[in-house]
Amino acid sequence: MEKQYNPQEIEARWQREWDEANLFQTDLDTTRPKYYVLEMLPYPSGTLHMGHMRNYSIGDALARYKGMRGFRVLHPMGWDSFGLPAENAAIKNNRDPGEWTRANIAAMKDQLRRFGFSYDWDTEVSSCEPEYYRWNQWLFLKMYERDLAYRKKAQVNWCPECSTVLANEQVVDGRCWRHEDTEVEQRSLRQWFLRTTAYAQQLLDDHEEIEAGWPERVISMQKHWIGRSTGTEVDFKLDGSDEKVTVFTTRVDTIFGATCLILAPQHAWVEKFGLAARAQPLIESVARRDPADVEKLGIDTGRFVVNPYSGGKMPIWIGNFVLLAYGTGAIMAVPAHDQRDFEFCRKYGIPVRAVIRAVDGELADEAAMVEAFSIYGVAENSGAFSGMPSSEAIDAMNAHGEAEGFAKAAITYRLRDWGISRQRYWGTPIPMIHCEACGVVPVPEKDLPVVLPANVKLTGTGESPLKQVPEFANVECPQCAGPAQRECDTMDTFIDSSWYFYRYCDPKNDKAPFDTKKVAGWFPIDQYIGGVEHAVLHLIYARFFTKMMRDLGLITWNEPAKRLFTQGMVIRDGAKMSKSKGNVISADDFLKVHGADVARVFSLFAAPPEKDLDWNDAGVEGMQRFLTRLYRFATKHAAEGVGESAEPVTDSDRALLRKLHQTIHKITDDFDSRWHFNTSLAALMELTNDLYAQEANLSAGVLRDIVTKTVLLMGPFAPHLADELWRELGNDGFVLKQGWPEVDAALAHDDQIEIPVQVNGKLRSRLSVARGTAREEVERLAKEDSKVGPHLAGKTIRKVVVVPDKMVNIVAN
RNA sequence: GCCCGGGUGGCGAAAUCGGCAGACGCAGAGGACUUAAAAUCCUCUGUCCGCAAGGACGUGUGGGUUCGAGUCCCACCCCGGGCACCA
Numbered sequence: 001m002e003k004q005y006n007p008q009e010i011e012a013r014w015q016r017e018w019d020e021a022n023l024f025q026t027d028l029d030t031t032r033p034k035y036y037v038l039e040m041l042p043y044p045s046g047t048l049h050m051g052h053m054r055n056y057s058i059g060d061a062l063a064r065y066k067g068m069r070g071f072r073v074l075h076p077m078g079w080d081s082f083g084l085p086a087e088n089a090a091i092k093n094n095r096d097p098g099e100w101t102r103a104n105i106a107a108m109k110d111q112l113r114r115f116g117f118s119y120d121w122d123t124e125v126s127s128c129e130p131e132y133y134r135w136n137q138w139l140f141l142k143m144y145e146r147d148l149a150y151r152k153k154a155q156v157n158w159c160p161e162c163s164t165v166l167a168n169e170q171v172v173d174g175r176c177w178r179h180e181d182t183e184v185e186q187r188s189l190r191q192w193f194l195r196t197t198a199y200a201q202q203l204l205d206d207h208e209e210i211e212a213g214w215p216e217r218v219i220s221m222q223k224h225w226i227g228r229s230t231g232t233e234v235d236f237k238l239d240g241s242d243e244k245v246t247v248f249t250t251r252v253d254t255i256f257g258a259t260c261l262i263l264a265p266q267h268a269w270v271e272k273f274g275l276a277a278r279a280q281p282l283i284e285s286v287a288r289r290d291p292a293d294v295e296k297l298g299i300d301t302g303r304f305v306v307n308p309y310s311g312g313k314m315p316i317w318i319g320n321f322v323l324l325a326y327g328t329g330a331i332m333a334v335p336a337h338d339q340r341d342f343e344f345c346r347k348y349g350i351p352v353r354a355v356i357r358a359v360d361g362e363l364a365d366e367a368a369m370v371e372a373f374s375i376y377g378v379a380e381n382s383g384a385f386s387g388m389p390s391s392e393a394i395d396a397m398n399a400h401g402e403a404e405g406f407a408k409a410a411i412t413y414r415l416r417d418w419g420i421s422r423q424r425y426w427g428t429p430i431p432m433i434h435c436e437a438c439g440v441v442p443v444p445e446k447d448l449p450v451v452l453p454a455n456v457k458l459t460g461t462g463e464s465p466l467k468q469v470p471e472f473a474n475v476e477c478p479q480c481a482g483p484a485q486r487e488c489d490t491m492d493t494f495i496d497s498s499w500y501f502y503r504y505c506d507p508k509n510d511k512a513p514f515d516t517k518k519v520a521g522w523f524p525i526d527q528y529i530g531g532v533e534h535a536v537l538h539l540i541y542a543r544f545f546t547k548m549m550r551d552l553g554l555i556t557w558n559e560p561a562k563r564l565f566t567q568g569m570v571i572r573d574g575a576k577m578s579k580s581k582g583n584v585i586s587a588d589d590f591l592k593v594h595g596a597d598v599a600r601v602f603s604l605f606a607a608p609p610e611k612d613l614d615w616n617d618a619g620v621e622g623m624q625r626f627l628t629r630l631y632r633f634a635t636k637h638a639a640e641g642v643g644e645s646a647e648p649v650t651d652s653d654r655a656l657l658r659k660l661h662q663t664i665h666k667i668t669d670d671f672d673s674r675w676h677f678n679t680s681l682a683a684l685m686e687l688t689n690d691l692y693a694q695e696a697n698l699s700a701g702v703l704r705d706i707v708t709k710t711v712l713l714m715g716p717f718a719p720h721l722a723d724e725l726w727r728e729l730g731n732d733g734f735v736l737k738q739g740w741p742e743v744d745a746a747l748a749h750d751d752q753i754e755i756p757v758q759v760n761g762k763l764r765s766r767l768s769v770a771r772g773t774a775r776e777e778v779e780r781l782a783k784e785d786s787k788v789g790p791h792l793a794g795k796t797i798r799k800v801v802v803v804p805d806k807m808v809n810i811v812a813n
Numbered sequence: 814g815c816c817c818g819g820g821u822g823g824c825g826a827a828a829u830c831g832g833c834a835g836a837c838g839c840a841g842a843g844g845a846c847u848u849a850a851a852a853u854c855c856u857c858u859g860u861c862c863g864c865a866a867g868g869a870c871g872u873g874u875g876g877g878u879u880c881g882a883g884u885c886c887c888a889c890c891c892c893g894g895g896c897a898c899c900a
Contacts (some may be wrong), residue, residue, distance in 0.1 A: 080858065149855050217817055217895080224896055231900080236834060249900060262900095292814080292896045309855040321898040331900045340898055416898060535895080605838070606825060614894090623837050625853095632853095669829080679827065682837035689837090692854090763833055763880045801880045807832050 001638035003728075005628045007595025011720040015113060024118045025654025025736055025773075027072040035071035036522045037063045038561070040530030040538070041078045041125075045085060048111040048587040050570045050577055050603070050615065051531070057600040058116045058567055058609050058675070059529045061716040067118075067741040068715060074522050075118055076504035079105050082133070082493045084162055084178065087426040090661050091458050097426045098454065101128055112588050114721050115596045119737070123504045127496035128426070132503065134449030136495050137431040137514035139248035139545075142552050144432075147194045151440065155266065155324070156419055160189040164423045165191060165312070167492060170537070187602050191421040192430055192489070196540075200226055203540065206547075206558050213563030215610075218535040225536040232398055233328065233406040236261055236305035239313055245269060245305065250325030251337065252401075253393035255309050256382040257347060257355035258332040262317045264324040271467040273301050273476040283319035294346045303398045307332075308406040309397065310383065319344055335372065336364065339460040342372040355381050355542050356390065372780055382567050418541070420492040425456055427490030435477035435484035444478050450486070464488040497538055498545035501525060501560060516554060525561040532566035539564070547576065565675070568612040570603075577615070585615060597718035598624050604677040604717060626681075627721055630688050630714070633695075634707050634725045642730065644701030648747075652697035655692055660706045661748035663706050664741045665686045667713055677717070684713060704729070709741040757782045758809040759791040767808070775802045782808040 038058040042052055063075040079101075086097035090189060093100075104119035105126060112119065143149040157166040159176040170177045171184050204226055207219050226625060232249035238245070247261065263269055265279035278299055286294050299318040307314055321340055322331055328423075335345035344350060356377040357363040363380050364373055376390035384400075385393045401407025421430065427748040429450040431443035443450055453472045456465050466472050477484035499513070506514040507524045528540075546560040571575050572583040590599055602623040607613045648654045667680045687710060691703075698706075708729055715735040717723040722735045750771060751787065757765040757780070765787035779800050782788060788810065795812040802808050 131833080167861060220815095220817060221895055227896090227899065229899070247900080251900080254900050286898080293830065294898075296898080319898095323899070326899045330900095333900090338900070340900075343898095414896095467878070532894085595856075608826085611819095611826095616825065618839050621824065626838085629853095674829065676827090676829085678825090679829095679837080682827075685837055704859085758833085761879095766833075801832095807881085809832080 002632050004266070005631040005721075007597055007627075007720070008592070010724045011116060011596050011645065014720045014723050015116060017723075018116075018118075018734070021734070023736060024075070024120045025074075026074050026123060027409055028122045029072060032072045033061075034071060034074065034492055034522055035066040035527075036074045036525045036527070037066065037527045038069055038076070038504075040528075040534065041080050041497065041500060042108065043080045043083060043085070043099055044104040044108055046073065046107055048115075050585050050587070050590075053115060053587060053599060054570055054609075054613060055529060055531070056112070056115065056117050057569055057603050058677075059527075060600070060719075061604065061677060062328070062527060062529075062671070062675075062715040063118050064736055065740070067736050068712070068738060070739070074123070074504065075120060076123040076125070076282065076501075077112065077117070077121070078123075078500055078504065079108075079127065079496050080493065080500075081105065081126045081128035081585045082427045082490075082496055084164075084424065084426070087458060096454065097458075098128065111591075114591055115587075115599065118719070123505050123507050125500055125503045127428075127493070130449045130451050131352065131508075132500075133428040133452075133496070134490060135499075135503070136428040137443070137448050138445065138448060138513065139499070139549070139552075140495075141431060141445060141448075141489070143194060143440055143548065146153070146551070148548060150195065151190060151192050151193060153188060153190045154193070154419065155186050156189050156191055158185045158189075160185060162424075163419055165189065165419060167419055168759055174292075177668065189421075191419050192432075192487075193417040193419050194544075196418045196544050197415055199544050200228070202413075202558070203415075203543055204228060209559050210562065210564070211297070211654070213561075214533070215564065215566050216540065218532065218564060218566060219320040219463075221535040222540055223416065225540065228411060229413075230411050231408070232394070232444060233410040234308065234332065234400065234401065236314070239304035239306055243370045245330050246678075247330045247332050248330045248410060249332055249396075251334065251390075251391045252397045252407070253376075253379050253382075253388075254334040254337040255332065255351045255397065256379070256385075257334045258314060259335060259353055260315045260317050260333045260346070261305050262319040262322050262331050262333050262341075263301075264322040264329040265318055265320060266320075266324040267322075267329045269330075270301075270318055271318075273303065275299065275301060279318050282318060284462075285320045288402065289322075291789045294320070296340070296347060298344060298348055301638065302349070305768055307756070308404070315350070317344075318352075321496070324752060325416060335370065336366065337372050337374050339372040339374060342369070350740070352424055355379060359389070362448070369590060417486040418492075418544075419648065420495060421489040422489055422492055423464045425452075425458055427493055428452075428468065428495065430487040430489055430491055433477060433483060434483045434487065435480060436478045437482050438477055438484075441477055441479050441484070445479070452490075464490075488720045492538060494541050496542040501528075501542075502555075504548075512547040513554070513734055514561065519555060523555070524557060524559060525563075527563045527565060527717065529559040529565045529567065531569070533568070551580055558696060565609070567609045568607065570615055571612050572615040575622045594620060594624055595720075597627055597721045599749070601681060601717050605681045606678070608676045608678050610675075626685055626688065627718060629692070630684075630710070631725065633688065633691055634711065635728055637700075637703055637707060638725075638728045638730070641700030641702075641704030644704065646701045646705035648702055652694040653699050653702040656694055656698060656706055657702060657744075657747045658750060659690050660686055661744050664709065664713065665743045665748055668740070670741065671716075681717060684717075686711065699793070711735065711739050714739055753805060755805065756807045757785060757788055759788060760811060760813075761809060762791075764788050764791050771805055775804055778802050778804070778808055782810060 016423045021436040039055050043781050063073050067073045081101050086101045089100050090097040132612045147513040156173045159166050161179040161182040186300040229250050233246050233248050235244040235246050265282040270279050282297050285297055297320040301316045303316045308687050333341040335342040335352040337356055354365045354366050356366045357380055360379050368413045379385050379393040431450045433441045435441050453469050458465055458471055473486050475484050475486050502514050502519050506518045549555050575581050577584045606619055648657055666683045670680045711722050712724045714767050726735050752769050754766050754768050756763050765785045767781050779802050792812055797812045
């Protein structure tokens, strides 16, 4: 009997049934192949947005598909629950961040449940709980033991709005990644760092292992971020002294053309020369500006260095375009062969000396130069190296410098060590103690976790809030038992998300971050899914942590995730959904009006998952119509054909069975290769349309077979509807526990096919022929075709191209 | 400036290996049912010429390769993203 589709009623009922049956519990039976599908865990802001919903709809479709294909699936979810929003909300509303966070988690978990995502909540992880963050602390201690965690005074990025330090990765165009309008300041603070640079080369090399499964874009962004360049480090002696300054250059072949040495304004020698105050305006002149708009500024220090290759004296300058953080913070300026140096030297009247000529040309006339000649050529006026091509000169000069002890080949990375100290409350306490007598002392492992104290007064002044808590801050030194101070900074929350995916495999372990054997049974992650905005933050940190944990002996592999998928953003009215733009669709409202299945199907249908999705309310109606059509058809015929043969009798039977099996083939292929679920759903719509069109001509048993398999195919996309119809058809159990429908190649096969006939590449007719018709026969039919004839009149056939079962092209003139 | 993507109807898109461009959905037009509306169902819908049959044109622009190009090659234009005074 045809029924009315009532998604809200159906969805609530099935969510209850799934819970009661523990349907999503992870199967630990190791006889079946495993599949680990992971979606990036959310920050518990309190409400799920449509970007999350899209991310999880993709992951859930995959998880359910793999489940139906016979894999035991690990499909976990958790909470990246430390972080500033909780603290800011606490200051604003005078509420405990923990209480606020846990209430948000409860609300979002309920929303996830109401979307019907197949998460195993027994593996849930929440990073703000001591059961989790104690292992952040433990890992930190292990890194400290291996000198991978260290403390140093450093120029750091300070966001006045966040009142805390930011990692380089969290600074975007000189502004805070959380506050687009807030300019980041530089402060000199003592901070904890993780030695990510120790893994720079491995992070690059191991791209090879993941290249096949990660988007090229992400790999290329990471390569650029790590920024390896090969070159030479050269020591220049201060004239009249034995002190040296080192510069890094990729073009040592140009060194005979160096006419001055330029220090970054923050370089140690600037202070040494007593010029720090004068150099300050140079620092400010480049702060948060587009480099193209910044005029080059310099200060002559009046000092000189000696060029170790040429023996010549070169003045030392300070320049605003030299970066302290890259290379050694000092450069040799070769104006003739570097455009930036050229601009600087011309402005300040520093000589230009050409030493590289084009391979088939002459040395440039320095006085007439209007721009630098910056490509490889042949060295001239370069002592013993004259006449050598650039690359040869580089090798020879490296060898010479190394022999003489003033230079050596070197590799420089753009990647910096990861500053992780945050002067905030809602994060993992750094497990260190400062003792006046013993210095920095690690908290003994047995004293972990260092628990974040509750009821802390938050003021947002920029001082670490934990300093205001004497019972936390004042502690006995573990070494000498004297009075000591705890480290009161907390860890960057990106630490939390750098290894959470391991914890899912063993979430309740209180002896170790995880059991090595348990994670080995699930890793690597078969498919990781999340937003591309994490390409250089989270995804570099996560790879770094995996390598570090491998070196600690916790795991044995190099890379956490075999495959990564980055889905597009959800856009509405031409902009990313955001509160400030007022174009947000609330998940709760949507569930009330349309239900979960409509949301899921719409988000998968409206665009292929890697592209941005334009949210369109009319399109949503269309998906509702599709689900309703399928529901009505299935319920109308639910009782028919039980126990009857599914052998085709009528032509309609054969046509629809063919369509069904072609659809199964297509969707299976989409899941296994391209993930173009928009076309999977289009195929299911076509099948549904055909069912309606042939409704009266189908044998009951065939109709039942087709409807049953269509319901199974819908399982990954609209799981509530699928289970409801599965039950309506008189079946037991859940769609998720059924096998994925098999393609019957014989049924999918078309015997009679239509092939286009072209004359000179233009479509003129179509032939209906049996599949496999011989070339000659097709050619004969094409030439005799009544629609083709007029186009051949008066012409000579020069050639006939026949692609069997595909097309015919008659070339004539 | 450098590195990635991308450009197809009114809109979201499809065309997976060089072989019928525009599947599927939205929007629109017309019709059926209805006292009426909603819902549902049916038909049409790239542009131009034509009563029609049919024809011409058509995947950012210009060239090229090919029997045949949205797809491959060269040059260019535009849009989006990433990085950016990286020595």
